[in-house]
Amino acid sequence: MTSVPGPESIDDLLARVHVVALPMRVRFRGVTEREVALVEGPAGWGEFGPFPEYEDPEAAHWLRSALEMAWQGPPLALRSRVAVNATVPAVSAGEVAGILERFPGCGTVKIKVAERGQQLVDDVARVAAVLQARPDARVRVDANGAWTVAEAAHAVRVLDQAVRAVDSRRAPGTGPVALDGLGLEYVEQPCATVDELVQLRARLAADGVHVDVAADESIRRAEDPLRVVRAGGADRAVVKVAPLGGPRRLLAVAAELGVPVTVSSALDSAVGVAAGVAAAAALPGVRSGAGRAGGGGTAGDGAAGGGAAGGGAAGDDDLPAAGLATGGFFVEDVVEPGVFSLVDGHLPVAAVAPDPARLEGLRASADRRDWWLERIRRCHALL
Numbered sequence: 235m236t237s238v239p240g241p242e243s244i245d246d247l248l249a250r251v252h253v254v255a256l257p258m259r260v261r262f263r264g265v266t267e268r269e270v271a272l273v274e275g276p277a278g279w280g281e282f283g284p285f286p287e288y289e290d291p292e293a294a295h296w297l298r299s300a301l302e303m304a305w306q307g308p309p310l311a312l313r314s315r316v317a318v319n320a321t322v323p324a325v326s327a328g329e330v331a332g333i334l335e336r337f338p339g340c341g342t343v344k345i346k347v348a349e350r351g352q353q354l355v356d357d358v359a360r361v362a363a364v365l366q367a368r369p370d371a372r373v374r375v376d377a378n379g380a381w382t383v384a385e386a387a388h389a390v391r392v393l394d395q396a397v398r399a400v401d402s403r404r405a406p407g408t409g410p411v412a413l414d415g416l417g418l419e420y421v422e423q424p425c426a427t428v429d430e431l432v433q434l435r436a437r438l439a440a441d442g443v444h445v446d447v448a449a450d451e452s453i454r455r456a457e458d459p460l461r462v463v464r465a466g467g468a469d470r471a472v473v474k475v476a477p478l479g480g481p482r483r484l485l486a487v488a489a490e491l492g493v494p495v496t497v498s499s500a501l502d503s504a505v506g507v508a509a510g511v512a513a514a515a516a517l518p519g520v521r522s523g524a525g526r527a528g529g530g531g532t533a534g535d536g537a538a539g540g541g542a543a544g545g546g547a548a549g550d551d552d553l554p555a556a557g558l559a560t561g562g563f564f565v566e567d568v569v570e571p572g573v574f575s576l577v578d579g580h581l582p583v584a585a586v587a588p589d590p591a592r593l594e595g596l597r598a599s600a601d602r603r604d605w606w607l608e609r610i611r612r613c614h615a616l617l
């Protein structure tokens with residue numbers, strides 16, 4: 235792996251590490267307490283938080299990212315704030331409105347679907363509950379690779395129609411439901427493999443279902459992050475700073491991909507989210523209405539539609555809304571509430587330093603700290 239500026243030695247690095255355990259309000263991707271290691275370097279703070287089941291070669295990318303932020307700092311920002319989406323976990327429809335309250339001003343909502351043990355009818359109910367609470371929201375769904383091609387083809391059609399069926403301008407009982415509104419913005423990682431994604435895109439096109447397919451795991455957990463797009467398996471890409479090895483690598487991958495990108499969180503603390511915001515803030519401006527996004531490539535959909543990289547000047551709302559508003563899932567984060575928070579659907583571009591009292595209060599147990607330090611030692615040897 236190419237080197238980044240970093241500590242003098244592994245002991246220098248380990249001496250700078252703080253391991254915290256952040257309790258979560260809602261279970262998200264099976265996690266109820268999120269552990270991450272934070273490191274303070276000469277240029278700021280970095281975060282190392284690969285999920286526990288990740289093997290060292292994959293986790294080493296996350297360490298590279300932490301070192302880049304702590305020793306090199308963020309790339310040059312082209313924006314002062316970044317629009318973000320609300321994220322709705324696979325909760326019951328009745329819980330949706332309460333969850334959305336934590337995302338003031340977000341015009342785009344990402345909804346988790348295809349949860350193990352649930353049915354498509356649960357997903358439809360969750361999508362309907364989102365649109366009841368936010369009738370003008372742009373909706374995207376994330377299946378985390380759980381569907382077969384046939385299941386995905388069916389589910390995407392049904393969910394797209396569920397979104398189109400909500401026409402916020404129509405008074406109830408005043409006529410047939412219009413299905414010509416904006417449908418789903420995109421479906422994120424509907425199936426697990428690149429081959430399946432390729433097949434699904436062909437199937438959706440044949441069925442006349444104009445919903446973009448976005449790749450997430452096929453990028454962040456792949457040996458070659460460009461393969462899925464090159465193979466024709468995705469119209470869009472979800473890109474995360476730490477799994478790609480840092481903000482500058484994210485920018486390089488996004489430039490090579492040449493499709494609209496959504497910068498997303500990996501369930502990071504405020505330190506990791508700030509790195510995601512920094513990467514999104516450094517992306518080149520995009521032209522609205524490019525690609526298939528925003529209703530079959532017809533009407534440009536402004537902020538939410540986005541387009542391939544290489545367009546005009548950067549602005550606050552010229553990228554697909556970033557999936558970075560995950561801080562609200564934690565009961566406590568490493569900064570005081572209000573220090574790095576969502577305002578009017580946007581997160582600020584800012585250097586985030588953890589509050590010392592919080593680092594202390596949220597400190598992980600001694601054996602967990604040892605586990606993380608050993609992991610950092612092994613990953614560092616791979617850089």
Ligand SMILES: O=C(O)CCC(=O)C1=CC=C[C@@H](O)[C@@H]1C(=O)O
Nearest residue numbers: 263321344498499500501557560
């Ligand atoms: O993209 C978002 O809105 C929030 C981040 C998010 O969904 C995820 C964060 C961390 C782990 C992932 O399983 C999950 C995702 O699949 O995108």
Ligand SMILES: [Mg+2]
Nearest residue numbers: 376422423450
């Ligand atoms: Mg995802």
